[in-house]
Amino acid sequence: xxxxxxxxxxxxxxxxxxxxxxxxxxxxxxxxxxxxxxxxxxxxxxxxxxxxxxxxxxxxxxxxxxxxxxxxxxxxxxxxxxxxxxxxxxxxxxxxxxxxxxxxxxxxxxxxxxxxxxxxxxxxxxxxxxxxxxxxxxxxxxxxxxxxxxxxxxxxxxxxxxxxxxxxxxxxxxxxxxxxxxxxxxxxxxxxxxxxxxxxxxxxxxxxxxxxxxxxxxxxxxxxxxxxxxxxxxxxxxxxxxxxxx
Amino acid sequence: xxxxxxxxxxxxxxxxxxxxxxxxxxxxxxxxxxxxxxxxxxxxxxxxxxxxxxxxxxxxxxxxxxxxxxxxxxxxxxxxxxxxxxxxxxxxxxxxxxxxxxxxxxxxxxxxxxxxxxxxxxxxxxxxxxxxxxxxxxxxxxxxxxxxxxxxxxxxxxxxxxxxxxxxxxxxxxxxxxxxxxxxxxxxxxxxxxxxxxxxxxxxxxxxxxxxxxxxxxxxxxxxxxxxxxxxxxxxxxxxxxxxxx
Numbered sequence: 001x002x003x004x005x006x007x008x009x010x011x012x013x014x015x016x017x018x019x020x021x022x023x024x025x026x027x028x029x030x031x032x033x034x035x036x037x038x039x040x041x042x043x044x045x046x047x048x049x050x051x052x053x054x055x056x057x058x059x060x061x062x063x064x065x066x067x068x069x070x071x072x073x074x075x076x077x078x079x080x081x082x083x084x085x086x087x088x089x090x091x092x093x094x095x096x097x098x099x100x101x102x103x104x105x106x107x108x109x110x111x112x113x114x115x116x117x118x119x120x121x122x123x124x125x126x127x128x129x130x131x132x133x134x135x136x137x138x139x140x141x142x143x144x145x146x147x148x149x150x151x152x153x154x155x156x157x158x159x160x161x162x163x164x165x166x167x168x169x170x171x172x173x174x175x176x177x178x179x180x181x182x183x184x185x186x187x188x189x190x191x192x193x194x195x196x197x198x199x200x201x202x203x204x205x206x207x208x209x210x211x212x213x214x215x216x217x218x219x220x221x222x223x224x225x226x227x228x229x230x231x232x233x234x235x236x237x238x239x240x241x242x243x244x245x246x
Numbered sequence: 247x248x249x250x251x252x253x254x255x256x257x258x259x260x261x262x263x264x265x266x267x268x269x270x271x272x273x274x275x276x277x278x279x280x281x282x283x284x285x286x287x288x289x290x291x292x293x294x295x296x297x298x299x300x301x302x303x304x305x306x307x308x309x310x311x312x313x314x315x316x317x318x319x320x321x322x323x324x325x326x327x328x329x330x331x332x333x334x335x336x337x338x339x340x341x342x343x344x345x346x347x348x349x350x351x352x353x354x355x356x357x358x359x360x361x362x363x364x365x366x367x368x369x370x371x372x373x374x375x376x377x378x379x380x381x382x383x384x385x386x387x388x389x390x391x392x393x394x395x396x397x398x399x400x401x402x403x404x405x406x407x408x409x410x411x412x413x414x415x416x417x418x419x420x421x422x423x424x425x426x427x428x429x430x431x432x433x434x435x436x437x438x439x440x441x442x443x444x445x446x447x448x449x450x451x452x453x454x455x456x457x458x459x460x461x462x463x464x465x466x467x468x469x470x471x472x473x474x475x476x477x478x479x480x481x482x483x484x485x486x487x488x489x490x491x492x
Contacts, residue, residue: 011369057370089369123257123335124303128370180426 001066004076005096011087012057012236013127019051027052027061027088034083035065049102049109049244053196055236057128060091060110060243064102100246108172108245111198113186114238115206117178129183130238136184136209138176144208145174147219148201155225157201158194159233167194167225176205187242200227202234247312250322251342257333258303258482259373265297273298273307273334280329281311295348295355295490299442301482303374306337306356306489310348346492354418354491357444359432360484361452363424375429376484382430382455384422390454391420393465394447401471403447404440405479413440413471422451433488446473448480 008031016024020032028046035044048063071079076093084090116122116129117136151170158167173189186202204221207213213231221229254277262270266278274292281290294309317325322339330336362368362375363382397416404413419435432448450467453459459477467475 009369011372086372087369089367091366120337121335123255123333124374126257126332 001068002070003064003066003096003098003100004073005062005064005094005100005102006076006080006090007092008061008063009059009089009091010057010061011127012052012055014087015054017052017054017056018048018058018061027058030085030088031063031080034080035067037083038069038079039067047102049106049241050193052239052241053236055127055239057240059112059240061241062102062244062246064096064100102244105246106192106244108189108191108243109193109241110173110187110189110243110245111193112240112242113188113198113202113234114179114240115184115186116182117184118182122182127237130235132184132206132210134210136176136206137211138178138184138209140211140215141176141205141209144205144215144218145176147215147222149174152222153225154194154197154222156221156227156230157197157204158227159196159200160227162195164194169194169197174201176209196233198239199234199236200230200232202238203231206234207231247314248316249310249312249342249344249346250319251308251310251340251346251348252322252326252336253338254307254309255305255335255337256303256307257373258298258301260333261300263298263300263302264294264304264307273304276331276334277309277326280326281313283329284315284325285313293348295352295487296439298485298487299482301373302485302487304487305358307487308348308490308492310342310346348490351492352438352490354435354437355439355487356419356433356435356489356491357439358486358488359434359444359448359480360425360486361430361432362428363430364428368428373483376481378430378452378456380456382422382452383457384424384430384455386457386461387422387451387455390451390461390464391422393461393468395420398468399471400440400443400468402467402473402476403443403450404473405442405446406473408441410440415440415443420447422455442479444485445480445482446476446478448484449477452480453477 010027018027020028044065046063046065073095077090080090114129116131121131149171153168155167170191175187179185208215256273264273266274290311292309292311319341323336326336360375362377367377395417399414401413416437421433425431454461
């Protein structure tokens with residue numbers, strides 16, 4: 001058996017998230033269906049770096065699988081892309097040592113959250129951005145971000161419905177920058193992220209940027225370890241899993 | 247009765263074109279359904295500046311309708327948008343004289359055709375651009391464009407299945423310009439356009455830009471008035487009805 005690591009982009013708009021669910025169109029299901037066709041109907045399970053929720057996109061999601069096929073590594077993307085729907089695209093593939101695991105070997109993940117920051121909505125970007133009509137104070141948001149960077153117990157930024165016990169994570173980078181005239185991009189890099197952590201951080205930064213919450217309050221929220229103290233979860237549309245580093 | 251003129255944007259990806267067809271999701275059907283709800287179930291027919299094909303987008307399509315309702319003109323966009331699906335957005339509305347007609351009063355139309363011009367595809371732009379892998383010679387394309395600008399019989403750029411007799415139109419402007427690093431935009435402004443004219447012109451310009459056709463050949467194609475001499479129709483994805491002028 002050969003272990004293949006793939007980097008995949010997908011448009012989350014048309015999926016009920018990454019993970020297989022009975023009767024639902026999911027990313028994992030489509031990729032496994034394509035792999036099954038390549039393996040004469042045999043099931044090939046893939047393991048990804050983590051799940052993404054419905055509506056969340058990926059530019060650099062990573063998964064691995066084991067295969068008995070002897071295909072040169074550079075042939076996998078074209079072979080799979082020819083069988084995959086147009087909203088999934090395998091960007092790269094490489095053979096990896098048997099010890100590799102797309103989930104357990106993750107060193108860092110980068111997410112980007114894209115905001116449309118102008119008065120008018122844009123229906124062509126409605127699934128790739130979250131529209132924020134009010135002006136955002138980026139200086140305040142970046143000040144609040146400084147409190148989030150570092151190693152903390154991030155219970156305050158974790159959705160309640162999770163089994164994860166250890167809520168300590170490290171955020172290496174968090175910045176909020178304007179882009180393309182009318183967008184604002186939140187870039188966050190961390191050792192790993194709790195369930196809906198990026199979207200809750202985004203919601204909190206948005207409250208700071210619209211003067212609903214003081215930037216200084218964010219460190220108290222983190223110290224308090226209480227999800228209720230943080231802001232509402234931002235919608236999935238603006239979120240993209242950008243890069244996974246091993 | 248009051249006559250209302252609306253400017254509407256729509257994402258063509260999810261529609262079987264603009265015009266009502268039995269059993270199909272079309273732009274006209276959705277707008278008329280929203281109007282019917284505002285008019286207590288009564289049918290309100292709309293007349294647009296022209297049809298758009300399946301997959302073609304609009305930023306500035308225009309339509310009109312007559313209504314017995316006494317709603318201030320500035321209230322129409324919000325009222326309709328609250329009833330319309332998220333891939334249709336009324337940008338403006340205004341009361342117009344009874345003599346106005348969205349189709350017959352058109353003075354000029356502008357279309358834009360957006361190409362993704364880089365090696366890698368981008369699944370996030372797959373419905374808004376047409377991907378051209380080969381490098382494009384924009385200077386050659388702009389030279390070919392010069393032959394198209396002007397008043398001509400455009401039979402060569404008209405799809406065969408049309409009832410229109412008079413095929414003389416005026417193209418006021420046609421330019422091909424790079425945009426946003428990895429896109430190329432074809433802008434065309436004319437007195438009116440024949441069926442699939444913009445997409446056939448785009449296909450022809452692409453053949454010139456990839457050295458499959460000489461730029462000088464385009465004036466011969468126009469003079470010949472033969473659809474077979476022009477290139478294949480470019481796909482609908484990159485095309486947007488940008489603006490209608492009255």
